[in-house]
Amino acid sequence: MSERVTEPAAPGGAPTLEELRQRLVDFAAARRWEPFHTPKNLAAALSVEAGELLEIFQWLTPEEAAGVMSEPERAHRVRDEVADVLAYLVQFCTAVGVDPLEALAAKIERNEHRFPVPEAPGVNTDVNRDVNRDVGDQPL
């Protein structure tokens, strides 16, 4: 199975996020795991899994990190941790009643105002050097 970044429109292609969300709901219900799936626990689990994804990269140089998918064992770990992060994010969103796609669409719109496109080439957009920015500000 090759990696594709785009979602195919064709039938039989990759599932939608909503289809996967429903499978996760059914999976947890069948195993009676719902009591564990509180918003606080799921936020903790999401953070733990994001840490496991980062663990793959922690000692790598930028060059080694860029080639991470060329080693099958590491590539499998990356896909596995991506799946865990997405699973817990979707389950968290279900627990609190948030649509993650709507939340992201709204955030992109806010960021288009917060970070206007530089008017001319060569403008310094190094977000780390602008000490006037709020510390918590993050580029998308």
Add this chain to the structure above:
Amino acid sequence: MSERVTEPAAPGGAPTLEELRQRLVDFAAARRWEPFHTPKNLAAALSVEAGELLEIFQWLTPEEAAGVMSEPERAHRVRDEVADVLAYLVQFCTAVGVDPLEALAAKIERNEHRFPVPEAPGVNTDVNRDVNRDVGDQPL
């Protein structure tokens, strides 16, 4: 705008993950942020944002956490952090060439074999008490 967990099939509804992914690609390109968006940096940023989501819950009792969306300021923060986590996850996946929906579908299939449904009601599925499980094992 009300929160919906399901993605509407109707036109004009929530965007697909692929549409949002493309907007994020365009957004970063217009601001010349691509050089910052290495796999290692994005994995770090994803972990940082997951921590910011967890921060909302860190001092809350389970009961307070369950009602987090009833306070508008906190509800906004939750949606904002969900958006950041999803944005960095999608951008990370773009950087390494992984389809997150395919990765999650494959993981759910593996987990259906790893964690079979208990045959009878009352089976103890408390994942934390089973010391024979691999420490890293996680329920979805």
Add this chain to the structure above:
Amino acid sequence: MSERVTEPAAPGGAPTLEELRQRLVDFAAARRWEPFHTPKNLAAALSVEAGELLEIFQWLTPEEAAGVMSEPERAHRVRDEVADVLAYLVQFCTAVGVDPLEALAAKIERNEHRFPVPEAPGVNTDVNRDVNRDVGDQPL
């Protein structure tokens, strides 16, 4: 070996943080790991290990979490992850030239001004309910 929270003053007791720091420096030098120990890598590793400590607690109720040290296997994991977090924190501090004990002493002094002691019993100090506080504010 019983757990003690206090550092013994007696000879032959627990080592000082500085003694452990020097052992970590020697340990890394003997294995030629210094090139990996950049500030950025060590900050990532610290975050990953903090996530592994949190993983032990992620599905536990507050009551189960309070009794975590009564199960030998979990108690060992807790001590192991505490050691990893402290090791990476000390190594990070060495890499950037920060004395963690001085940094903490200075922070406690700042916090004594930021969070004055309530004058009377019964004052509401629930930090999560005060929406005027900066989102990033944290009680020590």
Add this chain to the structure above:
Amino acid sequence: MSERVTEPAAPGGAPTLEELRQRLVDFAAARRWEPFHTPKNLAAALSVEAGELLEIFQWLTPEEAAGVMSEPERAHRVRDEVADVLAYLVQFCTAVGVDPLEALAAKIERNEHRFPVPEAPGVNTDVNRDVNRDVGDQPL
């Protein structure tokens, strides 16, 4: 106040970890924050603060990260986040009855057996390339 990595033996120098631990206990007691300081909450807070330390470095190149302390504003943030991580680690240890210095001393001894010093120069100690190592293994 200059940064020093070593703890001075002289009177009036940096406090010991145990002295700081006691100040943190008193600080929390005076503000009636003990009910929030459960092991699970403190493990979450520790992870959140480690993420905030990592945030400083997330977009920096290795070269920029190496010079992080030469900018006063960033240097202050680094010391501040180091203090937060250490504070929560110490408070977590108090909550579960673990001596962090003993835990680290024991871990260093275990690691001296797990990762023997290479016998000859030039031995490959790249921990990321050894696929036989447990994925969770970490060099100190």
